Amino acid sequence: MRGLSLQGVLTPEDKALLLSLQLNTRRMSAGEVLWHEDADADLFCVVKEGWAYSYRNLENGSKQILKFYLPGDIIGMRDFGFSRRLAGVAMINEGVVCPFSYQQLLELFGSSALAVGIMATAVRQQALLTERLVYLGRHAAHERLAHFLYELYLRLKRIGAVEDNGFFIPISQEQMGDALGLSPVHVSRTFTILRKEGLVVRHRQHITLPNPEALAQLIKFDASYIDESLPSALSELSIVSRASGNRRGPGMRTTAD
Amino acid sequence: MRGLSLQGVLTPEDKALLLSLQLNTRRMSAGEVLWHEDADADLFCVVKEGWAYSYRNLENGSKQILKFYLPGDIIGMRDFGFSRRLAGVAMINEGVVCPFSYQQLLELFGSSALAVGIMATAVRQQALLTERLVYLGRHAAHERLAHFLYELYLRLKRIGAVEDNGFFIPISQEQMGDALGLSPVHVSRTFTILRKEGLVVRHRQHITLPNPEALAQLIKFDASYIDESLPSALSELSIVSRASGNRRGPGMRTTAD
DNA sequence: CGACTCTTTGAGTGACCTCAATGACGGTGG
DNA sequence: CCACCGTCATTGAGGTCACTCAAAGAGTCG
The missing domain is CATH 1.10.10.10 (Winged helix-like DNA-binding domain superfamily/Winged helix DNA-binding domain)
Known part of the structure:
Protein backbone atom coordinates (compact mmCIF):
# COMPACT_ATOMS: atom_id res chain seq x y z
CA MET A 1 0.00 0.00 0.00
CA ARG A 2 1.52 3.23 -1.08
CA GLY A 3 -1.25 5.63 -0.42
CA LEU A 4 -4.67 5.98 1.03
CA SER A 5 -7.02 8.64 -0.16
CA LEU A 6 -10.42 9.28 1.30
CA GLN A 7 -13.33 11.20 -0.01
CA GLY A 8 -16.17 12.67 1.95
CA VAL A 9 -16.95 13.30 5.51
CA LEU A 10 -14.72 11.00 7.50
CA THR A 11 -13.64 12.13 10.90
CA PRO A 12 -9.99 12.12 11.95
CA GLU A 13 -10.75 9.04 14.06
CA ASP A 14 -12.08 7.28 10.98
CA LYS A 15 -8.95 8.09 9.06
CA ALA A 16 -6.75 6.89 11.87
CA LEU A 17 -8.66 3.66 11.98
CA LEU A 18 -8.40 3.10 8.28
CA LEU A 19 -4.70 3.66 8.42
CA SER A 20 -4.35 1.18 11.23
CA LEU A 21 -6.04 -1.42 9.07
CA GLN A 22 -3.17 -1.30 6.69
CA LEU A 23 -0.67 -2.25 9.35
CA ASN A 24 -0.84 -6.00 9.76
CA THR A 25 -0.46 -7.40 6.32
CA ARG A 26 0.00 -11.11 6.02
CA ARG A 27 1.17 -13.13 3.06
CA MET A 28 -0.80 -16.29 2.39
CA SER A 29 0.11 -19.28 0.28
CA ALA A 30 -2.26 -20.97 -2.15
CA GLY A 31 -4.86 -23.10 -0.40
CA GLU A 32 -4.02 -21.75 3.03
CA VAL A 33 -6.96 -21.57 5.40
CA LEU A 34 -7.78 -18.22 6.99
CA TRP A 35 -10.18 -19.89 9.40
CA HIS A 36 -12.25 -23.04 9.69
CA GLU A 37 -15.96 -23.40 10.23
CA ASP A 38 -16.87 -23.04 13.91
CA ALA A 39 -13.64 -21.25 14.71
CA ASP A 40 -13.84 -18.24 17.00
CA ALA A 41 -14.94 -15.15 15.13
CA ASP A 42 -13.02 -12.07 16.12
CA LEU A 43 -11.63 -10.47 13.01
CA PHE A 44 -12.12 -9.35 9.44
CA CYS A 45 -9.69 -9.47 6.57
CA VAL A 46 -9.26 -7.21 3.59
CA VAL A 47 -7.89 -9.02 0.57
CA LYS A 48 -4.97 -7.15 -0.94
CA GLU A 49 -3.76 -9.68 -3.48
CA GLY A 50 -4.98 -13.05 -4.65
CA TRP A 51 -8.38 -14.72 -4.50
CA ALA A 52 -10.07 -16.36 -1.57
CA TYR A 53 -13.37 -18.17 -1.06
CA SER A 54 -15.74 -19.02 1.75
CA TYR A 55 -17.28 -22.47 1.91
CA ARG A 56 -19.28 -24.95 3.90
CA ASN A 57 -18.37 -28.61 4.07
CA LEU A 58 -21.55 -30.66 4.23
CA GLU A 59 -22.47 -33.84 6.05
CA ASN A 60 -23.09 -35.62 2.76
CA GLY A 61 -19.52 -35.12 1.68
CA SER A 62 -20.15 -32.32 -0.77
CA LYS A 63 -19.17 -28.71 -0.43
CA GLN A 64 -20.91 -25.41 -1.06
CA ILE A 65 -18.84 -22.40 -1.95
CA LEU A 66 -20.55 -19.24 -0.80
CA LYS A 67 -18.44 -16.52 -2.30
CA PHE A 68 -15.24 -15.75 -4.10
CA TYR A 69 -13.27 -12.80 -2.77
CA LEU A 70 -11.24 -10.61 -5.08
CA PRO A 71 -8.66 -7.97 -4.16
CA GLY A 72 -10.44 -5.16 -2.34
CA ASP A 73 -13.13 -7.37 -0.82
CA ILE A 74 -13.67 -7.63 2.91
CA ILE A 75 -13.88 -11.15 4.32
CA GLY A 76 -15.64 -12.06 7.51
CA MET A 77 -18.50 -9.59 7.73
CA ARG A 78 -20.82 -12.56 7.52
CA ASP A 79 -19.87 -13.67 11.02
CA PHE A 80 -20.10 -10.30 12.74
CA GLY A 81 -22.79 -10.83 15.31
CA PHE A 82 -21.89 -14.46 15.90
CA SER A 83 -19.29 -15.84 18.23
CA ARG A 84 -18.24 -18.60 15.85
CA ARG A 85 -17.63 -18.79 12.12
CA LEU A 86 -20.48 -20.07 10.02
CA ALA A 87 -18.19 -20.84 7.11
CA GLY A 88 -14.56 -21.55 6.47
CA VAL A 89 -12.37 -19.31 4.32
CA ALA A 90 -9.30 -20.30 2.34
CA MET A 91 -7.04 -18.75 -0.25
CA ILE A 92 -7.30 -19.98 -3.82
CA ASN A 93 -3.94 -18.77 -4.94
CA GLU A 94 -1.12 -16.97 -3.24
CA GLY A 95 -1.94 -13.55 -1.87
CA VAL A 96 -1.85 -10.93 0.84
CA VAL A 97 -4.51 -10.08 3.41
CA CYS A 98 -4.92 -7.38 6.06
CA PRO A 99 -6.54 -8.73 9.22
CA PHE A 100 -8.21 -6.36 11.66
CA SER A 101 -10.25 -7.06 14.73
CA TYR A 102 -13.95 -6.71 15.37
CA GLN A 103 -12.88 -4.54 18.27
CA GLN A 104 -11.54 -1.94 15.87
CA LEU A 105 -14.83 -1.90 14.08
CA LEU A 106 -16.79 -1.65 17.28
CA GLU A 107 -14.97 1.55 18.10
CA LEU A 108 -16.60 3.08 15.09
CA PHE A 109 -20.01 2.22 16.38
CA GLY A 110 -19.04 2.96 19.93
CA SER A 111 -21.43 5.80 20.48
CA SER A 112 -24.51 3.78 19.71
CA SER A 235 -25.21 -8.43 23.81
CA GLU A 236 -28.29 -7.01 25.37
CA LEU A 237 -29.83 -5.54 22.32
CA SER A 238 -33.03 -7.41 21.80
CA ILE A 239 -35.98 -5.17 21.33
CA VAL A 240 -38.63 -6.68 23.51
CA SER A 241 -42.12 -5.41 22.96
CA ARG A 242 -45.52 -6.82 23.58
CA ALA A 243 -47.74 -6.42 20.58
CA SER A 244 -51.46 -6.15 21.13
CA GLY A 245 -52.48 -8.76 18.63
CA ASN A 246 -49.76 -11.17 19.50
CA ARG A 247 -50.97 -14.54 20.60
CA ARG A 248 -50.05 -14.93 24.23
CA GLY A 249 -46.31 -15.19 23.55
CA PRO A 250 -43.92 -13.98 26.20
CA GLY A 251 -42.69 -11.19 23.99
CA MET A 252 -41.31 -10.53 20.61
CA ARG A 253 -37.71 -10.40 19.65
CA THR A 254 -36.98 -8.32 16.61
CA THR A 255 -34.82 -10.07 14.07
CA ALA A 256 -33.67 -8.32 10.98
CA ASP A 257 -35.06 -8.60 7.51
CA MET B 1 -48.21 -2.24 21.49
CA ARG B 2 -48.74 -1.83 25.17
CA GLY B 3 -45.23 -1.61 26.41
CA LEU B 4 -41.64 -1.44 25.40
CA SER B 5 -38.89 -2.61 27.64
CA LEU B 6 -35.23 -2.34 26.87
CA GLN B 7 -32.25 -4.03 28.35
CA GLY B 8 -28.71 -2.88 28.23
CA VAL B 9 -26.93 0.27 27.41
CA LEU B 10 -29.24 2.24 25.19
CA THR B 11 -29.04 5.97 25.29
CA PRO B 12 -32.12 8.15 25.80
CA GLU B 13 -31.98 8.96 22.10
CA ASP B 14 -32.09 5.28 21.28
CA LYS B 15 -35.12 4.83 23.44
CA ALA B 16 -36.87 7.79 21.92
CA LEU B 17 -36.20 6.40 18.49
CA LEU B 18 -37.51 3.00 19.35
CA LEU B 19 -40.66 4.53 20.72
CA SER B 20 -41.14 6.52 17.56
CA LEU B 21 -41.01 3.33 15.56
CA GLN B 22 -44.16 2.16 17.19
CA LEU B 23 -46.12 5.16 15.99
CA ASN B 24 -47.16 4.53 12.42
CA THR B 25 -48.83 1.18 12.43
CA ARG B 26 -50.58 0.12 9.29
CA ARG B 27 -53.04 -2.69 8.74
CA MET B 28 -52.47 -4.74 5.62
CA SER B 29 -54.81 -7.10 3.84
CA ALA B 30 -53.83 -10.52 2.54
CA GLY B 31 -51.76 -10.33 -0.63
CA GLU B 32 -51.22 -6.59 -0.36
CA VAL B 33 -47.91 -5.38 -1.71
CA LEU B 34 -45.63 -3.37 0.60
CA TRP B 35 -43.43 -2.42 -2.32
CA HIS B 36 -42.54 -3.63 -5.79
CA GLU B 37 -39.15 -4.46 -7.20
CA ASP B 38 -37.31 -1.34 -8.37
CA ALA B 39 -39.46 0.93 -6.21
CA ASP B 40 -37.70 3.69 -4.32
CA ALA B 41 -36.12 2.39 -1.15
CA ASP B 42 -36.58 4.69 1.79
CA LEU B 43 -38.07 2.74 4.65
CA PHE B 44 -38.11 -0.40 6.76
CA CYS B 45 -41.07 -2.22 8.22
CA VAL B 46 -41.44 -4.23 11.39
CA VAL B 47 -44.03 -6.98 11.10
CA LYS B 48 -46.41 -6.89 14.02
CA GLU B 49 -49.00 -9.43 12.88
CA GLY B 50 -49.29 -11.74 9.92
CA TRP B 51 -46.73 -13.17 7.53
CA ALA B 52 -45.03 -11.47 4.61
CA TYR B 53 -42.51 -12.58 1.99
CA SER B 54 -39.96 -11.01 -0.30
CA TYR B 55 -39.68 -12.25 -3.87
CA ARG B 56 -38.19 -11.72 -7.29
CA ASN B 57 -40.21 -12.17 -10.45
CA LEU B 58 -37.97 -13.59 -13.14
CA GLU B 59 -37.75 -13.03 -16.86
CA ASN B 60 -38.56 -16.66 -17.54
CA GLY B 61 -41.92 -16.33 -15.84
CA SER B 62 -41.00 -18.08 -12.62
CA LYS B 63 -40.61 -16.57 -9.22
CA GLN B 64 -38.08 -16.90 -6.43
CA ILE B 65 -39.17 -16.27 -2.89
CA LEU B 66 -36.26 -15.00 -0.82
CA LYS B 67 -37.63 -14.98 2.67
CA PHE B 68 -40.73 -15.36 4.76
CA TYR B 69 -41.20 -12.75 7.47
CA LEU B 70 -42.88 -13.63 10.75
CA PRO B 71 -44.11 -11.27 13.46
CA GLY B 72 -41.11 -9.49 14.95
CA ASP B 73 -39.04 -9.56 11.79
CA ILE B 74 -37.72 -6.42 10.14
CA ILE B 75 -38.37 -6.08 6.41
CA GLY B 76 -36.29 -4.00 4.07
CA MET B 77 -32.81 -4.16 5.54
CA ARG B 78 -31.75 -5.87 2.35
CA ASP B 79 -32.14 -2.65 0.39
CA PHE B 80 -30.37 -0.33 2.81
CA GLY B 81 -27.48 1.01 0.81
CA PHE B 82 -29.36 0.93 -2.46
CA SER B 83 -31.65 3.56 -3.88
CA ARG B 84 -34.11 1.07 -5.33
CA ARG B 85 -35.63 -2.16 -4.09
CA LEU B 86 -33.97 -5.35 -5.22
CA ALA B 87 -37.02 -7.42 -4.36
CA GLY B 88 -40.73 -6.96 -3.91
CA VAL B 89 -42.48 -7.63 -0.61
CA ALA B 90 -46.09 -8.64 -0.08
CA MET B 91 -48.28 -9.85 2.75
CA ILE B 92 -49.30 -13.48 2.77
CA ASN B 93 -52.24 -13.07 5.07
CA GLU B 94 -53.78 -10.13 6.82
CA GLY B 95 -51.56 -8.30 9.27
CA VAL B 96 -50.09 -5.17 10.75
CA VAL B 97 -46.76 -3.52 10.02
CA CYS B 98 -44.83 -0.56 11.45
CA PRO B 99 -43.05 1.43 8.75
CA PHE B 100 -40.13 3.68 9.66
CA SER B 101 -37.75 5.60 7.48
CA TYR B 102 -34.11 5.04 6.67
CA GLN B 103 -33.65 8.58 7.89
CA GLN B 104 -34.56 7.51 11.41
CA LEU B 105 -31.98 4.79 11.24
CA LEU B 106 -29.34 7.10 9.88
CA GLU B 107 -29.71 9.27 12.94
CA LEU B 108 -28.42 6.37 14.96
CA PHE B 109 -25.32 6.17 12.88
CA GLY B 110 -25.11 9.92 12.53
CA SER B 111 -21.86 10.39 14.34
CA SER B 112 -19.90 8.07 12.08
CA SER B 235 -22.28 8.43 -0.58
CA GLU B 236 -18.59 9.10 -0.63
CA LEU B 237 -17.43 6.21 1.38
CA SER B 238 -15.30 4.18 -0.91
CA ILE B 239 -11.93 3.33 0.49
CA VAL B 240 -9.55 3.93 -2.32
CA SER B 241 -6.08 2.58 -1.89
CA ARG B 242 -3.37 1.54 -4.25
CA ALA B 243 -2.01 -1.86 -3.35
CA SER B 244 1.57 -2.57 -4.21
CA GLY B 245 0.97 -5.81 -6.04
CA ASN B 246 -2.11 -4.63 -7.83
CA ARG B 247 -1.84 -4.75 -11.59
CA ARG B 248 -1.92 -1.23 -12.89
CA GLY B 249 -5.55 -0.63 -11.94
CA PRO B 250 -6.64 2.87 -11.09
CA GLY B 251 -7.39 1.95 -7.49
CA MET B 252 -9.22 -0.49 -5.37
CA ARG B 253 -12.66 -0.07 -4.02
CA THR B 254 -13.37 -2.03 -0.89
CA THR B 255 -16.58 -4.01 -1.03
CA ALA B 256 -17.76 -5.97 1.91
CA ASP B 257 -17.50 -9.68 2.41
C1' DC C 1 9.99 -38.71 -17.88
C1' DG C 2 6.42 -40.20 -14.80
C1' DA C 3 2.85 -38.63 -11.39
C1' DC C 4 -0.55 -35.61 -10.62
C1' DT C 5 -4.42 -32.53 -11.37
C1' DC C 6 -7.71 -30.81 -14.35
C1' DT C 7 -10.68 -31.31 -18.27
C1' DT C 8 -13.22 -33.62 -21.71
C1' DT C 9 -16.29 -37.08 -23.56
C1' DG C 10 -19.38 -41.22 -23.43
C1' DA C 11 -23.01 -44.19 -21.44
C1' DG C 12 -26.49 -45.05 -18.36
C1' DT C 13 -29.37 -43.56 -14.37
C1' DG C 14 -32.22 -40.86 -11.46
C1' DA C 15 -34.34 -36.71 -9.63
C1' DC C 16 -37.29 -33.43 -10.76
C1' DC C 17 -40.07 -31.29 -14.41
C1' DT C 18 -44.27 -30.58 -17.37
C1' DC C 19 -48.74 -31.71 -18.72
C1' DA C 20 -53.05 -33.38 -17.48
C1' DA C 21 -56.84 -35.14 -14.82
C1' DT C 22 -59.05 -35.85 -10.52
C1' DG C 23 -60.15 -34.88 -5.71
C1' DA C 24 -60.85 -32.03 -1.55
C1' DC C 25 -62.15 -27.99 0.54
C1' DG C 26 -64.18 -23.30 1.21
C1' DG C 27 -66.80 -19.45 -0.25
C1' DT C 28 -70.65 -17.47 -2.67
C1' DG C 29 -75.08 -16.86 -4.28
C1' DG C 30 -79.54 -18.59 -5.57
C1' DC D 1 -79.35 -25.84 2.01
C1' DC D 2 -77.31 -26.97 -2.04
C1' DA D 3 -75.15 -26.07 -6.58
C1' DC D 4 -71.46 -23.86 -8.39
C1' DC D 5 -66.92 -22.10 -8.64
C1' DG D 6 -62.08 -21.23 -7.64
C1' DT D 7 -58.07 -22.55 -5.38
C1' DC D 8 -55.11 -25.88 -3.74
C1' DA D 9 -53.44 -30.64 -3.37
C1' DT D 10 -52.78 -35.15 -5.20
C1' DT D 11 -51.61 -38.69 -8.50
C1' DG D 12 -50.13 -40.66 -13.05
C1' DA D 13 -47.39 -40.67 -17.36
C1' DG D 14 -43.72 -39.34 -19.89
C1' DG D 15 -39.73 -36.31 -20.76
C1' DT D 16 -35.36 -33.87 -19.71
C1' DC D 17 -31.69 -32.03 -17.28
C1' DA D 18 -28.07 -32.97 -14.56
C1' DC D 19 -25.90 -36.79 -12.00
C1' DT D 20 -22.55 -40.77 -11.37
C1' DC D 21 -19.23 -43.82 -13.06
C1' DA D 22 -15.57 -44.52 -16.08
C1' DA D 23 -11.84 -43.75 -19.23
C1' DA D 24 -8.92 -41.04 -21.95
C1' DG D 25 -6.54 -36.56 -23.19
C1' DA D 26 -3.92 -32.34 -21.80
C1' DG D 27 -0.90 -29.57 -18.98
C1' DT D 28 2.11 -28.95 -15.08
C1' DC D 29 5.46 -30.00 -11.65
C1' DG D 30 9.17 -32.27 -9.55
Missing part, protein backbone atom coordinates in the same frame (compact mmCIF):
# COMPACT_ATOMS: atom_id res chain seq x y z
CA ALA A 113 -25.24 0.33 21.01
CA LEU A 114 -28.39 0.35 18.96
CA ALA A 115 -26.43 0.90 15.77
CA VAL A 116 -24.22 -2.04 16.60
CA GLY A 117 -27.23 -4.17 17.28
CA ILE A 118 -28.90 -3.27 14.03
CA MET A 119 -25.74 -4.07 12.17
CA ALA A 120 -25.44 -7.40 13.94
CA THR A 121 -29.08 -8.14 13.36
CA ALA A 122 -28.80 -7.45 9.66
CA VAL A 123 -25.85 -9.78 9.43
CA ARG A 124 -27.64 -12.48 11.38
CA GLN A 125 -30.54 -12.37 9.01
CA GLN A 126 -28.15 -12.92 6.18
CA ALA A 127 -27.23 -16.19 7.81
CA LEU A 128 -30.73 -17.47 7.08
CA LEU A 129 -30.29 -16.69 3.40
CA THR A 130 -26.91 -18.35 3.35
CA GLU A 131 -28.36 -21.47 4.88
CA ARG A 132 -31.04 -21.57 2.22
CA LEU A 133 -28.40 -21.13 -0.44
CA VAL A 134 -26.58 -24.20 0.83
CA TYR A 135 -29.75 -26.23 0.61
CA LEU A 136 -30.60 -25.04 -2.88
CA GLY A 137 -27.13 -25.84 -4.09
CA ARG A 138 -26.42 -29.18 -2.54
CA HIS A 139 -29.50 -30.90 -1.13
CA ALA A 140 -32.35 -32.99 -2.47
CA ALA A 141 -35.98 -31.97 -2.35
CA HIS A 142 -36.88 -33.82 0.85
CA GLU A 143 -33.92 -32.27 2.63
CA ARG A 144 -34.82 -28.79 1.46
CA LEU A 145 -38.38 -29.18 2.64
CA ALA A 146 -37.38 -30.74 5.96
CA HIS A 147 -34.92 -27.94 6.58
CA PHE A 148 -37.45 -25.31 5.63
CA LEU A 149 -40.08 -26.70 7.97
CA TYR A 150 -37.71 -27.16 10.84
CA GLU A 151 -36.32 -23.66 10.52
CA LEU A 152 -39.85 -22.31 10.48
CA TYR A 153 -40.64 -24.41 13.52
CA LEU A 154 -37.73 -22.88 15.45
CA ARG A 155 -38.51 -19.33 14.41
CA LEU A 156 -42.15 -19.71 15.33
CA LYS A 157 -41.24 -21.30 18.63
CA ARG A 158 -39.19 -18.23 19.49
CA ILE A 159 -42.22 -16.03 19.14
CA GLY A 160 -44.50 -18.42 20.96
CA ALA A 161 -46.51 -19.52 17.97
CA VAL A 162 -45.92 -23.27 18.38
CA GLU A 163 -48.31 -25.42 20.35
CA ASP A 164 -47.99 -29.17 20.79
CA ASN A 165 -45.28 -29.27 18.14
CA GLY A 166 -47.74 -27.81 15.64
CA PHE A 167 -48.15 -24.43 14.04
CA PHE A 168 -50.28 -22.45 11.62
CA ILE A 169 -48.76 -21.95 8.17
CA PRO A 170 -50.54 -19.66 5.70
CA ILE A 171 -48.22 -20.63 2.83
CA SER A 172 -49.36 -22.64 -0.18
CA GLN A 173 -47.26 -25.47 -1.52
CA GLU A 174 -46.66 -23.44 -4.63
CA GLN A 175 -45.10 -20.68 -2.53
CA MET A 176 -42.91 -23.19 -0.74
CA GLY A 177 -41.81 -24.41 -4.13
CA ASP A 178 -40.91 -20.87 -5.16
CA ALA A 179 -38.84 -20.54 -2.01
CA LEU A 180 -37.14 -23.92 -2.33
CA GLY A 181 -36.62 -24.01 -6.07
CA LEU A 182 -39.11 -26.85 -6.63
CA SER A 183 -42.24 -27.27 -8.70
CA PRO A 184 -45.51 -27.29 -6.74
CA VAL A 185 -46.13 -30.83 -7.88
CA HIS A 186 -42.88 -32.01 -6.44
CA VAL A 187 -43.49 -30.21 -3.17
CA SER A 188 -46.65 -32.23 -2.82
CA ARG A 189 -44.86 -35.49 -3.54
CA THR A 190 -42.17 -34.59 -1.07
CA PHE A 191 -44.73 -33.89 1.62
CA THR A 192 -46.16 -37.33 0.98
CA ILE A 193 -42.75 -38.88 1.55
CA LEU A 194 -42.22 -37.02 4.82
CA ARG A 195 -45.71 -37.93 5.95
CA LYS A 196 -45.15 -41.62 5.25
CA GLU A 197 -42.00 -41.47 7.31
CA GLY A 198 -44.00 -40.01 10.18
CA LEU A 199 -42.00 -36.80 10.25
CA VAL A 200 -44.60 -34.27 9.16
CA VAL A 201 -48.36 -34.19 9.55
CA ARG A 202 -50.17 -31.61 7.48
CA HIS A 203 -53.81 -30.68 7.60
CA ARG A 204 -54.76 -27.70 5.50
CA GLN A 205 -52.94 -24.72 6.95
CA HIS A 206 -51.66 -26.51 10.00
CA ILE A 207 -48.46 -28.49 10.34
CA THR A 208 -47.40 -30.79 13.15
CA LEU A 209 -43.94 -32.22 13.62
CA PRO A 210 -44.58 -35.34 15.71
CA ASN A 211 -40.89 -35.82 16.26
CA PRO A 212 -38.95 -32.59 15.73
CA GLU A 213 -35.70 -34.15 16.89
CA ALA A 214 -35.93 -36.87 14.25
CA LEU A 215 -36.52 -34.23 11.61
CA ALA A 216 -33.55 -32.22 12.84
CA GLN A 217 -31.48 -35.37 12.84
CA LEU A 218 -32.44 -36.16 9.26
CA ILE A 219 -30.85 -32.96 8.03
CA LYS A 220 -28.20 -32.62 10.74
CA PHE A 221 -29.72 -29.29 11.64
CA ASP A 222 -27.33 -26.93 13.35
CA ALA A 223 -29.41 -24.22 14.94
CA SER A 224 -26.54 -21.97 15.88
CA TYR A 225 -27.24 -19.63 13.00
CA ILE A 226 -30.67 -18.96 14.41
CA ASP A 227 -30.48 -18.88 18.16
CA GLU A 228 -26.90 -18.42 19.14
CA SER A 229 -26.60 -15.48 21.46
CA LEU A 230 -24.68 -12.42 20.45
CA PRO A 231 -21.06 -12.15 21.53
CA SER A 232 -20.71 -10.34 24.82
CA ALA A 233 -19.56 -7.13 23.21
CA LEU A 234 -22.84 -6.82 21.41
CA ALA B 113 -20.04 8.13 8.32
CA LEU B 114 -17.69 5.20 8.30
CA ALA B 115 -20.06 3.12 10.37
CA VAL B 116 -22.85 3.88 7.93
CA GLY B 117 -20.65 2.95 5.05
CA ILE B 118 -19.64 -0.34 6.58
CA MET B 119 -23.24 -1.17 7.26
CA ALA B 120 -24.20 -0.31 3.71
CA THR B 121 -21.28 -2.23 2.35
CA ALA B 122 -22.22 -5.33 4.33
CA VAL B 123 -25.75 -5.12 3.00
CA ARG B 124 -24.57 -4.63 -0.55
CA GLN B 125 -22.47 -7.72 -0.35
CA GLN B 126 -25.51 -9.63 0.71
CA ALA B 127 -27.06 -8.66 -2.60
CA LEU B 128 -24.49 -10.81 -4.36
CA LEU B 129 -25.52 -13.81 -2.30
CA THR B 130 -29.17 -13.13 -2.97
CA GLU B 131 -28.52 -13.02 -6.68
CA ARG B 132 -26.76 -16.34 -6.51
CA LEU B 133 -29.67 -17.78 -4.58
CA VAL B 134 -32.04 -16.78 -7.36
CA TYR B 135 -29.89 -18.53 -9.90
CA LEU B 136 -29.55 -21.69 -7.84
CA GLY B 137 -33.28 -21.83 -7.33
CA ARG B 138 -34.66 -21.02 -10.72
CA HIS B 139 -32.10 -21.19 -13.50
CA ALA B 140 -30.52 -23.88 -15.65
CA ALA B 141 -26.84 -24.72 -15.65
CA HIS B 142 -25.85 -22.58 -18.61
CA GLU B 143 -27.60 -19.58 -17.09
CA ARG B 144 -25.90 -20.09 -13.74
CA LEU B 145 -22.51 -20.29 -15.37
CA ALA B 146 -23.14 -17.33 -17.66
CA HIS B 147 -24.29 -15.26 -14.73
CA PHE B 148 -21.34 -16.31 -12.64
CA LEU B 149 -18.84 -15.41 -15.33
CA TYR B 150 -20.46 -12.11 -16.14
CA GLU B 151 -20.63 -11.08 -12.51
CA LEU B 152 -16.98 -11.97 -12.13
CA TYR B 153 -16.23 -9.97 -15.25
CA LEU B 154 -17.89 -6.88 -13.82
CA ARG B 155 -16.25 -7.21 -10.43
CA LEU B 156 -12.84 -7.67 -11.97
CA LYS B 157 -13.40 -4.76 -14.31
CA ARG B 158 -14.05 -2.54 -11.32
CA ILE B 159 -10.63 -3.31 -9.93
CA GLY B 160 -8.92 -3.00 -13.29
CA ALA B 161 -8.19 -6.69 -13.75
CA VAL B 162 -9.87 -7.04 -17.15
CA GLU B 163 -7.93 -6.60 -20.34
CA ASP B 164 -9.36 -7.00 -23.84
CA ASN B 165 -12.50 -8.53 -22.35
CA GLY B 166 -10.38 -11.26 -20.79
CA PHE B 167 -9.28 -12.03 -17.28
CA PHE B 168 -7.27 -14.45 -15.18
CA ILE B 169 -9.32 -16.95 -13.19
CA PRO B 170 -7.54 -19.23 -10.70
CA ILE B 171 -10.66 -21.30 -10.03
CA SER B 172 -11.03 -24.92 -11.13
CA GLN B 173 -14.21 -26.14 -12.75
CA GLU B 174 -14.84 -28.26 -9.70
CA GLN B 175 -14.82 -25.15 -7.52
CA MET B 176 -17.22 -23.41 -9.87
CA GLY B 177 -19.46 -26.43 -9.56
CA ASP B 178 -19.36 -26.18 -5.79
CA ALA B 179 -20.36 -22.55 -6.04
CA LEU B 180 -23.11 -23.10 -8.61
CA GLY B 181 -24.52 -26.35 -7.30
CA LEU B 182 -23.32 -28.40 -10.28
CA SER B 183 -21.11 -31.43 -10.74
CA PRO B 184 -17.67 -30.74 -12.18
CA VAL B 185 -18.53 -32.86 -15.20
CA HIS B 186 -21.54 -30.76 -15.97
CA VAL B 187 -19.58 -27.54 -15.58
CA SER B 188 -17.28 -28.77 -18.30
CA ARG B 189 -20.16 -29.65 -20.60
CA THR B 190 -21.74 -26.27 -19.96
CA PHE B 191 -18.52 -24.50 -20.85
CA THR B 192 -18.52 -26.40 -24.10
CA ILE B 193 -22.01 -25.14 -24.88
CA LEU B 194 -21.08 -21.53 -24.17
CA ARG B 195 -17.93 -21.89 -26.22
CA LYS B 196 -19.83 -23.24 -29.21
CA GLU B 197 -22.17 -20.28 -29.00
CA GLY B 198 -19.16 -17.98 -29.13
CA LEU B 199 -19.91 -16.47 -25.74
CA VAL B 200 -16.96 -17.72 -23.72
CA VAL B 201 -13.41 -18.60 -24.68
CA ARG B 202 -11.41 -20.42 -22.08
CA HIS B 203 -7.75 -21.29 -22.17
CA ARG B 204 -6.39 -22.79 -18.99
CA GLN B 205 -6.74 -20.14 -16.32
CA HIS B 206 -7.75 -17.37 -18.65
CA ILE B 207 -11.23 -16.48 -19.79
CA THR B 208 -12.28 -14.14 -22.56
CA LEU B 209 -15.79 -12.92 -23.20
CA PRO B 210 -15.74 -12.01 -26.90
CA ASN B 211 -19.13 -10.38 -26.62
CA PRO B 212 -19.95 -9.43 -23.03
CA GLU B 213 -23.15 -7.68 -24.05
CA ALA B 214 -24.49 -10.83 -25.69
CA LEU B 215 -23.70 -12.77 -22.55
CA ALA B 216 -25.45 -10.17 -20.41
CA GLN B 217 -28.38 -10.26 -22.77
CA LEU B 218 -28.63 -14.03 -22.52
CA ILE B 219 -29.32 -13.81 -18.82
CA LYS B 220 -30.98 -10.39 -18.77
CA PHE B 221 -28.26 -9.26 -16.41
CA ASP B 222 -29.23 -6.31 -14.26
CA ALA B 223 -26.03 -4.90 -12.84
CA SER B 224 -27.67 -2.51 -10.41
CA TYR B 225 -26.95 -4.80 -7.49
CA ILE B 226 -23.27 -4.49 -8.21
CA ASP B 227 -22.49 -1.03 -9.36
CA GLU B 228 -25.34 1.18 -8.42
CA SER B 229 -24.04 4.14 -6.49
CA LEU B 230 -24.95 4.63 -2.89
CA PRO B 231 -27.88 6.90 -2.11
CA SER B 232 -26.76 10.46 -1.52
CA ALA B 233 -27.10 10.19 2.22
CA LEU B 234 -24.47 7.46 2.29
